[in-house]
Amino acid sequence: MIEEIDLQKVKETAETYYRDGDFYCSESIVKTIRDAFALSLPDDVIAMASGFPIGMGNSGCACGAIVGGIMALGMFFGRTQGKDQKVQKAMDLAHELHDFFQKNHKVLCCQILTKGMTLGSPVHMKQCIAFTGEVAEETARIIARELEIKVKNGSRIIDVR
Structure with missing residues (x-):
């Protein structure tokens, strides 16, 4: 496991994957989080995000x-055995991420978030790239806090507790 995570780098990496057309939003976040935290999970976890x-x-x-x-949170805090009470932690953290996004954007519905935009247009891309970076950064912040990993934002060390 890593000892330190740079939230700015996480945000920029996820945004770049989306901007460059390598991956869509959900795939970009899962790949970025997996790689940033040096998880030894196969590329199949990225493929699992392809339908979203x-x-x-x-x-x-x-x-x-x-x-x-939320999928990325599950890579750390999800359960693999039935009836494992660990699921509650994953659900609580997913709820936290949901509330973070809803507080900032009022809704989570893609249709409403992109209302009046043409798919792939510059305004659509700008917004979705920003959402991707924002969610990747907040996801990394939550994971780091829960695992007590040192966090920095660029060159500045921050406290995420």
């Missing part, structure tokens, strides 16, 4: 960025 962009398979439902963030 554009509001769950282009249906306009839940924002793919928030879904990717």
Whole structure:
């Protein structure tokens, strides 16, 4: 496990994956978090996020960025055995990430967040790239806090407790 995480780098990396067309929002976040925290998980975890962009398979439902963030939290705090009470921690942290996004944007519905935008237009891309970076950064902040990993933002050390 790593000893320190740079939130600015996490944000910029996720945004770059999306901006450059390498991955969509949910995939960008899962890949960024996996790599930033040096998890030895296969690329299959990124593939698992491939159905969530554009509001769950282009249906306009839940924002793919928030879904990717919740998937990334599950990589750390999710359960692998039935009836494991560890699930409550994963659910609590997912709720925290949900509330963070909702507080900043009022809704999580992709259709509402992108209302009036043309898919792939500069204004759409700018917004979704920003959402991707924002959610990746907050997801990394939550993980670091829970695992007591030192956090910096650029060159500045910060306290995430």
